[in-house]
């Protein structure tokens with residue numbers, strides 16, 4: 001009976017890990033309720049026009065578009081919020097309405113490119129000058145790293161699923177295979193989620209940029225933050241790594 005409990009615990013943990021990763025994968029593939037709420041990283045640019053107005057004493061309200069169905073990446077106007085997922089990024093004019101880019105396997109996290117490609121040319125020149133020298137602007141670096149991380153997360157998800165499936169067969173050999181899959185999957189998820197965490201932290205450097213005078217600094221209004229998808233990926237990693245122990249015990253002690 002204790003063996004069954006052990007197997008059951010391992011199965012539930014790897015199932016939870018896999019389900020969490022499936023939700024992470026659907027984040028930002030479209031704007032319906034569930035995918036909309038799941039993203040790896042978020043960029044809030046709703047206060048950006050105010051910062052431009054302060055540094056250039058010009059009204060910059062027309063930098064934004066209110067048209068939720070305007071396409072992305074064609075200088076149709078900046079949106080208020082940008083959310084980045086594993087396959088696409090979406091941009092929202094308010095809390096519920098927005099537009100997503102094309103779906104790409106191994107989508108790169110390129111926050112600067114995403115916002116600059118929505119602004120009119122004169123605004124993107126100003127933006128380039130304001131954020132120059134930050135990691136936020138270095139789309140090549142952020143993009144390459146997060147693309148590599150994507151493949152780790154995909155393989156980690158597959159390993160979690162295989163650990164779950166082989167564990168259901170219930171004999172010592174399949175528990176051994178499940179143990180291997182859960183160890184491999186945990187390592188892959190850990191590497192992938194660590195890379196994403198570091199890239200988000202580095203791009204958060206843009207949050208500290210100020211405009212205005214030295215005595216009266218004003219935040220730039222481009223604010224990067226961590227999305228729920230990153231926390232879900234960390235949780236998936238924890239579940240899978242914890243499942244290694246009961247799989248290993250089952251592998252050595254199961255008498256089925």
Ligand SMILES: *[C@@H]1O[C@H](CO)[C@@H](O)[C@H](O)[C@H]1NC(C)=O
Pocket residue numbers: 044045046047081223
């Ligand atoms: C965006 O930033 C503004 C100002 O910092 C804040 O008031 C607002 O709640 C943020 N919105 C979201 C969706 O994070």
Ligand SMILES: *[C@@H]1O[C@H](CO)[C@@H](O)[C@H](O)[C@H]1NC(C)=O
Pocket residue numbers: 067068069070071
């Ligand atoms: C919003 O954008 C779409 C797509 O470009 C366009 O067809 C539509 O006419 C625009 N709506 C408004 C109110 O400008």
Ligand SMILES: *[C@@H]1O[C@H](CO)[C@@H](O)[C@H](O)[C@H]1NC(C)=O
Pocket residue numbers: 072073101102
């Ligand atoms: C999305 O795909 C369409 C059709 O393949 C293409 O015309 C468009 O430029 C793409 N958009 C972006 C933002 O890459």
Ligand SMILES: *[C@@H]1O[C@H](CO)[C@@H](O)[C@H](O)[C@H]1NC(C)=O
Pocket residue numbers: 066067068093094095096097
């Ligand atoms: C968001 O914007 C859309 C389109 O502009 C509009 O139809 C909708 O009512 C807005 N929603 C909120 C909560 O402001």
